[in-house]
Amino acid sequence: MSLQDDVEVLRAIPLFSKIEPAKLKLLAFTSEHLEFEQDEVLFRQGEPGDAAYIILRGTADIVVDSPTGPVTVAHLARNDVVGEIAILCDVPRTATVIAGSGLATLRVGKDAFFNLVTQFPQVGLGIMSELAHRLHQTTMHLTEASARLRQLEQGSGPA
Amino acid sequence: MEPTIFGYIRRHSWKEQMIVLGLTLASFPFLYWSLDLPKTIVNDALGQADQPHDFYGFEVDKFGYLFALCGLFLTLVLINGIFKYIINVYAGLVAERMLRRLRYDLYSQILRFPLPHMKRVSSGEIVQMINAETEALGGYIGTALQIPAYQGGTLLVILTFIFVQDPVLGLAAIALYPIQAYLIPKLQRRVNQLGKQRIRQVRRLADRISETVSGVRDLRANDATQYERARMSSELSVVYYIRYRIYILKFMIKFINNFFAQIAPFFFFSIGGYLVLTGNISLGAIVAVLSAHKDLSSPWRELLDYYQLMQDVRIKYDQVVSQFQPRGQIDERRQLDEPTAELSFEGSIEARGVVVRDDDGDALLDNVTLTVPIPSTVAILGPGGGGREELTMVLAGLITPDSGRVTIGGHDLNQLPDSVLGRKMAFVGFPPFVGSDTIEDNLLMGLRHRPVRPYQPPPEEEKRYRRQLRDTERAGNSPFDFRADWVDWTLAGVTEEQERLPTIVGILELIQLDADVYMLGLRGTIRHDRFDDLRERLLEVRAAMHERLETDESLARLVERFDPERYNSNATLAENLLFGAPRDDQFQIDRLAEHPYVRRVLDQVGITDELRRVGLALARTMVELFADLPPDHEYYQQFSFIRAEDLPDYQSLVARADPEALDRLDQEDRQRLLALPFRLINSRHRLGLITRELEEKLLEARKVFRENLPPEYAASVAFFEPDAFNDAASVQDNVLFGKIAYGVAQAPVRVAALIRQLLEEAGLRERIIEVGLSFRCGPGGARLSMAQRQKLAMARALIRRPAVLILHEALTAIDAAEQPAMADRVLEAMAGRTVIWSLARADLADKFQQAIMMDKGKIVETGEQAAEAAPQEADA
Missing domain, CATH: 1.20.1560.10 (ABC transporter type 1, transmembrane domain)
Structure with missing residues (x-):
C-alpha cells in the first residue's frame, strides 16, 4: 500500500476532513503503516502506551479484563482512532485491542499525535467530542447499572 | 628519580x-x-x-x-x-x-x-x-x-x-x-x-x-x-x-x-x-x-x-x-616484587587505632579499631562521607593510614606487596573503573599479573623481536612483553582450555551480565581467527532460519531475504546496489553519489538520469512535507532526506528543475539530486518512486558493480552471499541474511526472538557471548551503562576467587529491587571466604554475620544492634 493510498483513506475520515492534504501526507509519512493478521494484538491492557492507531481497513475488538474473564466492550472499524487515551493522559493501556480480521493501521507515535492535535485545533475538538461522547455513554451505562444495583439491593433488602 | x-x-x-x-x-x-x-x-x-x-x-x-x-x-x-x-x-x-x-x-x-x-x-x-x-x-x-x-x-x-x-x-x-x-x-x-x-x-x-x-x-x-x-x-x-x-x-x-x-x-x-x-x-x-x-x-x-x-x-x-613525586608515594618494591612465599590469610583482619586524615588534617577515620574474623561477612553501614569508603580502602591496603595499623593474619598490610594484596584480596569501589579495551580484557584484568607464557614470535620476526627486546631493556622499560600470554587461568580455577569460556559465562550469569553481553554479541561482527569455526556454525543457523521462514507462513512475511536476483524492497537503494556491507568508509551511504566508481557503474547501466529524476521527485515530496516546519523540528532528524539547513536550496532547485531536462541544471544541482535516493527504502517510505523498471536496472547495476570492482576497492565491500559469512555484518544480520519487513506488526520483536531461539537450539549461546566479550567499552567504559560497569567490575573481582572481597557501594546503579538477590548471589559465591561490604542500604545488613555502623569517621555501633538501628538511620 503506498503512502498516497493511506493519505486517501485519511482524507475520508471525518475527523481529518478539514486538514490540508499536505499535512495528512506528513502525518502518513511520519507514521508507521502496520498490518495485523486476524487475532494479532495491537496492544495489551496495562502496557505503557506510546502510540495511537488509525484503522485504515478491517476491524478490531476492544477487550477489557474483568474479574470474570475478558469482555469485549466495543468493535472498531475503518476510520476509527484507538489508543489515544493512553498517550493523552499518560496512563497504561486501558484495554486490549485485537485484530478482528486482516487489519491495516497507521501507527501514530506520541509526538506526531501531539503535533497533530496542537497544529490543528479541529482535530483536537474532534477527539474531544469523540471522548465526550464515550464519556456520556459510559455515564449512561453507569447510571443504568447503579439504578439496577439499587433495585437489586432493595429487592433483597430487609423485607 | x-x-x-x-x-x-x-x-x-x-x-x-x-x-x-x-x-x-x-x-x-x-x-x-x-x-x-x-x-x-x-x-x-x-x-x-x-x-x-x-x-x-x-x-x-x-x-x-x-x-x-x-x-x-x-x-x-x-x-x-x-x-x-x-x-x-x-x-x-x-x-x-x-x-x-x-x-x-x-x-x-x-x-x-x-x-x-x-x-x-x-x-x-x-x-x-x-x-x-x-x-x-x-x-x-x-x-x-x-x-x-x-x-x-x-x-x-x-x-x-x-x-x-x-x-x-x-x-x-x-x-x-x-x-x-x-x-x-x-x-x-x-x-x-x-x-x-x-x-x-x-x-x-x-x-x-x-x-x-x-x-x-x-x-x-x-x-x-x-x-x-x-x-x-x-x-x-x-x-x-x-x-x-x-x-x-x-x-x-x-x-x-x-x-x-x-x-x-x-x-x-x-x-x-x-x-x-x-x-x-x-x-x-x-x-x-x-x-x-x-x-x-x-x-x-x-x-x-x-x-x-x-x-x-x-x-x-x-x-x-x-x-611526579608526591609525598607518601608507594615504594616501588611493593609493586615490582613477587611474593617470596605463599602467605596464608588466617585468623583475622585487624585494624588497630587507624587514623586517616584529609589534606586539611581533619580525620576521615578517627581511631578505628575493628576485628574481622577470616572467614566472615561484614556489612559496613552509615551515611555517605562517614568514613565507609576510607575504611574499605584501608582494609584493602589501598590507603596507608596516617597512624595505627592494619594486619591480616598477623602481616602488616602496608608491608605486603601488591602482588599479594592484588591477588588474594579484591576491591570494587565506586565508580568502578572500566577501560576502553574489550569486555574480556576488563573482566580478566585481575588474572593478568605477570606473563604466564612468553611470547613466541613467528620465525621470520625473531630477529626483529630480539632487537626490540634489547632496545626495551636499554631504555629501562618494562621487562615483560605485552604480547605474552598474561592470563593466569589457574587463579580462576581453570586448568583446561575448554573450561575458560564456561567459567566466564558462569560469572556473567552470576552477576546477570550474560544477557547484555549476549545482545552485544548479536550486534557484534566477527573477524578474529578464534571465531573461524563459529562462522560455519552461523551459516548452519542461517540455513535453519531460511527453512523456518520457508515452512512457516506466519514467519515468512516477517523477513525479506537477500536474493542476488531480486530487489529487496525493505533495504535501502544503496544496499540493493552494493548488495553488501561496506567494510570502511569508501562506500558509505552518504558518499556513494560522489564516488567515481559508483558513478561509472550508474552511467554504464544508464540510470544516472533516472536516479536524478527520483531524487527530484523525492526533493519535491520533502519540500512539500517539510516546508512549514520550523528548522529545529525533530522530524528533520527522524524522517527527512534533506537537512533543515539545506531545505531552502532544494526549494529553489525544485522550482527550477524540469524532470525532462535535467541536463539544463548545473553540475552542483545535479549532484544534489543524485545524492538523495540512496537512502530510499521502498516498503518504509512507500513513495512509489522506485519502479519495477528501475529495480531491474538497479539489479543490473548490482552485477556490473561487483564484476568490475577495481582491486583497490575489493576490500571495501563484503558482498552478501547466501553461502558465505559476511564479516562486515553483525552476527544477527548474518543469521537473518535479509531485512526485517516494514509494516508487519511486531516483526522486529518476533524475528529477534526467532534468531535467539535458533541460536540457542544450535547451542551457540556461549559462543555469541564470546563474541560480545570482544565489544570495546569506549573511553572510561562510556559505551556501557553504569549498572553494566558495576557488574563488570564485580565479575572481575569474583572471577579470580579472592580470599577477601572488599566492596564499596559496588552495586548501587543496579535496579534497587534486584539488589538483594544480587547480594545473595555474591555472598553465596563467596561462601567460606571473607566479604567486607560497605553499603548505603541498611536493609541488606541482615545478610551479613556482622554489621558495623560508621559515622563521622568513627565506628558508632557494632554487631547485631547496628543491623536493627540501621533502618531508622536510613529513614532519617
Whole structure:
C-alpha cells in the first residue's frame, strides 16, 4: 500500500476532513503503516502506551479484563482512532485491542499525535467530542447499572 | 628519580654520551684536515706547480698531484659528511631512548601515587607533562655533550689560530666576552622564570580543556559556555603576555650577542690598524684574523643557544619531576616484587587505632579499631562521607593510614606487596573503573599479573623481536612483553582450555551480565581467527532460519531475504546496489553519489538520469512535507532526506528543475539530486518512486558493480552471499541474511526472538557471548551503562576467587529491587571466604554475620544492634 493510498483513506475520515492534504501526507509519512493478521494484538491492557492507531481497513475488538474473564466492550472499524487515551493522559493501556480480521493501521507515535492535535485545533475538538461522547455513554451505562444495583439491593433488602 | 636532568643523563646515558663525544672528537682531525687542505692545494699544487711532488711516498707530476689532492679533499668532505650523519642519527637515537625511559619512569610514578593524591592531580596536566613537556628534554639529552664538544672545540681551534697570529688581536676578539658572560645569564634568568610561569600556565590550560571535555553536557545544560569561553580567553591571555615578555628578553639576548659579535671588527680595525701603521703586524695577518673571526661567530652563537636550551630544559625537568613525586608515594618494591612465599590469610583482619586524615588534617577515620574474623561477612553501614569508603580502602591496603595499623593474619598490610594484596584480596569501589579495551580484557584484568607464557614470535620476526627486546631493556622499560600470554587461568580455577569460556559465562550469569553481553554479541561482527569455526556454525543457523521462514507462513512475511536476483524492497537503494556491507568508509551511504566508481557503474547501466529524476521527485515530496516546519523540528532528524539547513536550496532547485531536462541544471544541482535516493527504502517510505523498471536496472547495476570492482576497492565491500559469512555484518544480520519487513506488526520483536531461539537450539549461546566479550567499552567504559560497569567490575573481582572481597557501594546503579538477590548471589559465591561490604542500604545488613555502623569517621555501633538501628538511620 503506498503512502498516497493511506493519505486517501485519511482524507475520508471525518475527523481529518478539514486538514490540508499536505499535512495528512506528513502525518502518513511520519507514521508507521502496520498490518495485523486476524487475532494479532495491537496492544495489551496495562502496557505503557506510546502510540495511537488509525484503522485504515478491517476491524478490531476492544477487550477489557474483568474479574470474570475478558469482555469485549466495543468493535472498531475503518476510520476509527484507538489508543489515544493512553498517550493523552499518560496512563497504561486501558484495554486490549485485537485484530478482528486482516487489519491495516497507521501507527501514530506520541509526538506526531501531539503535533497533530496542537497544529490543528479541529482535530483536537474532534477527539474531544469523540471522548465526550464515550464519556456520556459510559455515564449512561453507569447510571443504568447503579439504578439496577439499587433495585437489586432493595429487592433483597430487609423485607 | 634523579633531582636534576644532568644527574638523570649521567646515570642513564653516560655510556652513550661518551660514544657521542668520542665520535665528535674523532671527527675533529678530519675536519681540521679538510680546512687545511685548501691551503696545500693553493700553496703547493698551484703555487709551486713545477716542483716535483711527493704524495705519500709516490712521485707524481703536477697534474697527478693536483688531482690526488682534490680526490683527497673529496674523500674528506665525504668522511665529514658521514661523521655528521652518524653523529646525528646516534644522538637522535640516544635522545629518543632517554625520552622513552623518562616517559616510562614518569608513567610508572603515576602507578605509585598514593590514592588520596589522585584527587589533587588533574589528568590534563599529567598528560601535558608526559607528552609535551618531555619532548624538549629528549632533544637536549641527545646533544648534551655533543654540541659543547663540537662547537666549543671549533671555537677553541679558531681562537687559538687568532692568538697565534697575534695575542693582542686575540685579546681584542674575546674582549667583550666577559660583558656578554655577565649580561646574558642575568637576562636568561628572567627568561627562565617566565619559562616556568609559562609551563605552569600551559598545564592549567590543558587542565581546563580536559575539564571542559568532560563537562560539556553540564556546561550546556546550564548555559555556562560563555562564562567558560571568557575564562579560556583570560587563561590564553596570560600565556600570550608571558610569551610576549619572553620574546622581548630572548631577542634582547640575541641582539646583544649579535651586537658584540659584529663590534669585534671595530677592535680589529682600530687596534689592528694602529699596529699595522706602527709596523708591529702585517696586513695579511689582519685579513686572516678577520676571516677567522667570521667563522667564530657561528659556533659562539650555537653555544649560546645551547646554553639557553640547557637552562630551559633544566627548569622543565625540575618542574615535571617534582610533580611526579608526591609525598607518601608507594615504594616501588611493593609493586615490582613477587611474593617470596605463599602467605596464608588466617585468623583475622585487624585494624588497630587507624587514623586517616584529609589534606586539611581533619580525620576521615578517627581511631578505628575493628576485628574481622577470616572467614566472615561484614556489612559496613552509615551515611555517605562517614568514613565507609576510607575504611574499605584501608582494609584493602589501598590507603596507608596516617597512624595505627592494619594486619591480616598477623602481616602488616602496608608491608605486603601488591602482588599479594592484588591477588588474594579484591576491591570494587565506586565508580568502578572500566577501560576502553574489550569486555574480556576488563573482566580478566585481575588474572593478568605477570606473563604466564612468553611470547613466541613467528620465525621470520625473531630477529626483529630480539632487537626490540634489547632496545626495551636499554631504555629501562618494562621487562615483560605485552604480547605474552598474561592470563593466569589457574587463579580462576581453570586448568583446561575448554573450561575458560564456561567459567566466564558462569560469572556473567552470576552477576546477570550474560544477557547484555549476549545482545552485544548479536550486534557484534566477527573477524578474529578464534571465531573461524563459529562462522560455519552461523551459516548452519542461517540455513535453519531460511527453512523456518520457508515452512512457516506466519514467519515468512516477517523477513525479506537477500536474493542476488531480486530487489529487496525493505533495504535501502544503496544496499540493493552494493548488495553488501561496506567494510570502511569508501562506500558509505552518504558518499556513494560522489564516488567515481559508483558513478561509472550508474552511467554504464544508464540510470544516472533516472536516479536524478527520483531524487527530484523525492526533493519535491520533502519540500512539500517539510516546508512549514520550523528548522529545529525533530522530524528533520527522524524522517527527512534533506537537512533543515539545506531545505531552502532544494526549494529553489525544485522550482527550477524540469524532470525532462535535467541536463539544463548545473553540475552542483545535479549532484544534489543524485545524492538523495540512496537512502530510499521502498516498503518504509512507500513513495512509489522506485519502479519495477528501475529495480531491474538497479539489479543490473548490482552485477556490473561487483564484476568490475577495481582491486583497490575489493576490500571495501563484503558482498552478501547466501553461502558465505559476511564479516562486515553483525552476527544477527548474518543469521537473518535479509531485512526485517516494514509494516508487519511486531516483526522486529518476533524475528529477534526467532534468531535467539535458533541460536540457542544450535547451542551457540556461549559462543555469541564470546563474541560480545570482544565489544570495546569506549573511553572510561562510556559505551556501557553504569549498572553494566558495576557488574563488570564485580565479575572481575569474583572471577579470580579472592580470599577477601572488599566492596564499596559496588552495586548501587543496579535496579534497587534486584539488589538483594544480587547480594545473595555474591555472598553465596563467596561462601567460606571473607566479604567486607560497605553499603548505603541498611536493609541488606541482615545478610551479613556482622554489621558495623560508621559515622563521622568513627565506628558508632557494632554487631547485631547496628543491623536493627540501621533502618531508622536510613529513614532519617
